[in-house]
Amino acid sequence: MGVFAWRNLLTRPLRTVLALIGLSVPILGVMGLFSVSNGLRDLVGETLSQIEGVMIIRENVPSPVFSTLPASLADDLRRLPGVRAVAPEVWGIAPNIEGRGMLVRGLLSKKGMGSVFDQPLISGQDIAAHMNLNSAVFPRALKEKGEGRFLTLEDIGKPNIVISRKLARDFADPQGNPRKLGDSLRIADKNYTIVGLYETGSLLLDVVIVMDIETARSVLNFAKDSISSIYVEAKNPGGYDALSATIEKANPGVDARSMNEVKANFGSLMGQVDKLLMMTVSLALIVGIVGIINTMLMSTTERFVEFGVLRTNGWSEANILTLVTLESAFLGLLAGIVGCVLALIGTTIANQFISGGVHLGINPSLLGMGISLSVIMGTLGGLYPAWRAARLVPMEAIRIGSH
Amino acid sequence: MIEVVNVWKSYRSGIRWVEALRGINCRIERGRFAFIVGPSGSGKSTLLYLLGALDQPSNGEILVNGQNLVTMSEAMQNLYRREQVGFIFQSFNLISNLSALENVLVPFLPRGITADQRARAGELLKQVGLEDRLDHHPYQLSGGEQQRVAIARALIKQPLLVLADEPTGELDSKTGDEIYKILRSMQHTYQTTLVIVTHDRRFITPDDLVLEIQDGQVALESGAIADGSSWPNGSKAEGSAGSNGEDSPGRGVSLKAGE
Ligand SMILES: Nc1ncnc2c1ncn2[C@@H]1O[C@H](COP(=O)(O)OP(=O)(O)O)[C@@H](O)[C@H]1O
């Protein structure tokens, strides 16, 4: 019977193809949306998992790059109970590197929207204070996957920098080779020596040029008595939420973001995104099911005589129901496969254009979900037409054809 | 072995009811070659389909081989149709997506086809002269060939009863002759009962049972009418006049006033 059902689909190729398009497009949409959400989740999750502690920045700014705080705040924080280490930082968007300004960089990178994430940043660190941190991201990334050395006290005031492997590739030397240890990199109009290369694997972090805080101030024209942000570690790991509450209370206008909080915020944001996704999915489902019902109704209506003939040959109502539902489930299966293939192709192409930032992810379980969703849609959409075909009185079904 | 007792059948047609059968009584012995004749609209097809349990009468009893079709369960009706009755239609009604061989096997398709059944289907197609057309689809076959496939489909279940509604209605007379030749030889071979609705009396032979239907009732029953051109007067005077063919405006037509 399966073969028969299959053939019934194939003998009406145009209708089947149209129905396939109608069904696979919603499936494609669902897959696309989920791959974006997966991609965001991966990107941010990977970044967050490398950072702990509390980031102090000005209230209502999106990131340290846009934040300024008085340098004296660091001393205030050191006096708070429960604080283990306080490390001031200066952040800014790198001015032109190797003669390529921000605008030129954006145009040169063929990666379209990816350049938003690709923008190199300068992080100036109070080296002495950072050496006290347990959870500093870049030194660890250098030790685990990088080479060279991280900044030490002897780099204070010196034009020495630590960059990511990615930056070393993006700003290759004139021969096209990635920058190596000991090479220099021209930022604005001065040369800086690369003493270390790190690699975090996070696309949000691998754009940072790390240098001494005083060096950064002069590159970024940052005022002597101000800083962008402060990275604070608590004495005990459980105390971060309490610590950030205390800091915010003592310093109005300051935002203390514990990574737990960021994770929670991101989690609830993604929760909202998922709700939106589920609504879109339901809409897509309805569209798909209506399409299937329409196709199958058309197909069964013109086959009433056939069903009558099958009934006269002893087919039961259940047999007819099974036949039509099978046809429609096959249609769903085909549409699911087509939708998934399109989604795979689509995300592969899309990832070429946005590789600087989010990586759209379609994993096997998402594929499985897409295909089963489509089969379920096919089956559900086939039930009503199948029921209608099965319920025909065989004699009347045949009369429709013969009179 | 077929016994029809006071069977009524009415259809709703809009707000009116059409009485297609109005108290039919008849008996058809096992192994007979029986014809149902009568004017268009007189209820011939309706009676035939009721014999095949394709619909239920409004009233009355139909017994086939001791089984009461009226009180039979849905499942038993399916079984009855699958195993005991073969149908042959005027418009052949083959399934277009299936080959000749698969069409013959249609009754067994839902339960899976055995090698034995497949061999029997091939054998039947050979008997109707289609041994080299097994893989052909209906659109590749002429009308007469399609009807021969339909005959094989009716016979594969080795039925007690074969019901045919105007089996030559869409065929030219030469092909019609061939079909009747096959039907008669098959009936001889398999000893099945055949009930054929027709308005073409050419094919009736003296040994056949003929039920003349008019007005939803049996007007004349005869086991020995050889000549289709006219009915012998006197034997059953009631329904004999003006009843020879579809075109004659007999009482069967006046019945349709209700439509
Ligand atoms: N499903 C139906 N609905 C309404 N009227 C019907 C239906 N089937 C048959 N009839 C009517 O019943 C009468 C007998 O029909 P039928 O048995 O097909 O006659 P025949 O086969 O002798 O030409 C006709 O008047 C026909 O119009």
Ligand SMILES: [Mg+2]
């Ligand atoms: Mg008829």
